[in-house]
Amino acid sequence: MKGTNLGEFEEVVLLTIAALTDEAYSVAICDEIDRVTERKVKLGVVHAVLNRLEKKGFVKSELGEATKERGGRRKRFFTVTHAGKVALTKVKAQRDELWSLIPDFNLKIA
């Protein structure tokens, strides 16, 4: 039963792919995570996660067209699958529920 759960970083990557829509390939995903979360992510880590997500069936990928940069190599573009969308929504629902349970004053930043 591989892959009913989403790890924290897996969730971030998956969300980023969804956010980037047509431009979601590894380097762009890296940059986007970098920009939003302000943490340095290694390409190697992102690659490994993408590979894992694809195995779990949350994303699918196809090669794009030949490019001029990248030494002429094609990019692999990722899109979120139905299963991926379901997983994301589920996570969000869980989070929302937890948020709704928190009394107001507990989150006031002193």
Next chain:
Amino acid sequence: MTHPAGHRPPKWANRLLEWYCRPELLEDLQGDLHEYFDRNVARMGYKRARINFVLDVFKFMRPYTIKRPTAIYQLIQKTMLTNHVKITFRNLVKNKTFSLINIGGLAISMVICLLSISFISELNSYDKFNVNHERIYRIQSAYQRSGQPVLNLASSSVYTAKKIKNSFPEVEDLTLVTYGFQGNALTANNDYVSLNGHWATESFFNVFSFDLKQGNPNTALKEPYSLILTERIATSLFGHTQAVGKTIKLQNDREYKVTGIMANVPANSHIQFEVLCSFKTKEIEERNNERFDSWTSLFNHYTYLLLPQNADTEALEAKLINLSEEENAKVNNRSIVLGLQPLDKIAIGTPLMNDLGFSMDQDVVFMVIGLTFIILLSACFNYTNLSIARSFKRTREIGVRKAMGSTRAQVSRLFLTEAIVISILALLIAYPIFEVTKGQVLSFDSELQQAISFETSPKLLVTFVGFALLTGLMAGFLPAVFLSKTKVVNALKGIFSRTSTTSSWNMRKALLVAQYTLSLGFILATTISYSQYKYALDYDLGYQTSGIVNVALGGQDAQTVINEFSKHPQVLGISKSMLTLGTGRYLDFYGHYQNSSDSSQISYNIVNENYLPLHDFEFIAGSNFDKESELVGQSSIIVNEVLLKRFGVDSPTEALGEQMVLSGNKYRIQGVVSDFHSSSLSDEIMPFAFLSTGGFPNASNTLNLKISNDNLTETMSDLKGIWSTIDKAAPFEAEFYDEQIKQTYVSFFSIFKIVSILATIAISIAALTLLGMAIYTTEIKLKEISIRKVLGAQSKHLAYHLSKGFLYPLVLAPVIAIPLTYFVFDEFILTGISYRAPIGILELSGGLAILALIVVLTVSGQIFKSVRANPGATLRSE
């Protein structure tokens, strides 16, 4: 490829990525890395970007990126391997001579390799049985008396140990081992058994992991007069090992209680003992000796620390240095600097003086590894050379293989398989030889014999097999690269591309030069070390040593022994001395001449009036000591010329009757002897003074017996008989003076023996190569020779034509070998030896002549055979 400004990532890294990465991931991953590369070029420059690219390629080697071999690929691999092994064996059988030469050459050198592998792995295993071996450190002391060189000692003082114990909380535990516990114990059947061992503090078993079979490890060494025995010594004392609680009475009439029995000390422990006595005993015995726990009394005690995991050793060393400085401020004229030595660096490490047990200089270990590697390399050259020489015969085979679809990698694999099979066969021959010779090798050196057992463990056997595989790869590498290059079309047509044959011919010549050079180097090393050994033995020390037997008194009263020995008719004279000269040991103190304030280090010996005449010392002024009995309380000395020169005294007669102050006492010069070698030929002649036993009645511990040459063995056994009536426990320790001197130079002799064996091996391998090449050359040129002969060539020209390929390298070899060998000996092996045998033309040219002779003998047989062959027979057979 579109990279801005022509900046490209390293090609090889790119290839590596393509090689290991799964095809479905490759394009994307490669693209990503290139994109990052372009960015990095802009951000941190071209060079750094390339480095980063390489790092990234390695970082991406992960389980999910690495190619998995397909089933069909694996199947092909297996089939090809079977095929390669089959072809290998067919080739071995087909070319029996070559197979024998190859396997033989490798096997010979492998014996040496197996020896040094097991030697080094055994050294490496030293002290590793201690569970905490990585955390145990020994305190070492750099000791210096003012104006003298620093002595690096393995020992430290009781004072230091106590100080560390009380004021260094970061040290987890500490044990102090004091060297030299000795005693004779009476057994049940009234024999004496001598007990040898150390004193140790009660925490001994907390630091070390010796196996205490009976007794409590925490308390066994707590009480004074407690003893722990090894099982071996307990058995010889009591006949069994159930001895805890028994008492043992030693010679000094003290009763000791056995508080523990431990397993015999492992052979690979640097501390060796049969008995451990509680340190409290030593403290009680030394209670009146105020120097016992002084800062500078550091020759008998060894401090071992157990540090916590990940301890900061640098901080500890800094603290030790601080402690040293504090203490040094309190004493005059000497300084001690403490340091830490890891337990794992004791058996192989920097040599220290005064070591407790066996230790091997790491430079020697490196030398052993180096020499072994050279020998192995030589055998690999042999293999490479012959394989490439024979390659012509196999070009067609390679052509066919390639035409059928073999890749270059597969052809290379064929040759690697061959080399590995041959190397494993060589191992099968080498291993039994190793088992037989290992005992012989150890007998070179008595110290090694005790320290190394050469036991064959399963782990060692696995190492041997791994080593054989590695050797195969090494030997097969060049042939694989060379032969797999062959082009299909040329091979099938029987055309050898000109460039490849000439380059392989040049390489073979280079290999031959390398082998000649090695052989010549070893021959030279053999002659040099032997002549140094002979030189040292034949050197005129300045006194007579032949016919003199030195007997250790071992605490017996000298006069009693002299009285008994002098009754024997073959004993011509007896003298007493403190030290045996010429064996590398010396005693020294500081002294000065008259009232001069200029003091100097002076070696000395304490002897009686018979000593100088008995050894034929040559007096150049003054006279010998008076009779010992009349000399009591008097203080005459006899000095050598160098001493007078040191203090600027011109004529020996002038010095007679003058006063010298030695170590604070006043002496009168009674005689002057001509210079002699007091220590060994490694040292310069030192200022020397003979003191009389009259002033030091208890100082002599050796008797020098001049005995007549007739019936030597009988005399010796008589003397032994006489000794046993005087001392019932201690054995008769007597040695011929000449033998003792020989022992002093035994290291030269060991070098000579080792080098001569290596020389023999290097030469044998080179000869094997030569033989193989000669057979091959004559075989391939048989037709050419016949045609030349038919056209009228003379035999001598033909012989020259065939042999010049072997002779030219012979001219080149000495040009490399002679300076190299001379340099190695001059810089490394003979440094620190003041009196050296000259290395002459004779030794050098002699070595060359031997090598030339071997070359000519090996090659000429083959050449004459082919020159004398009947051309008609050869040419007709086509």
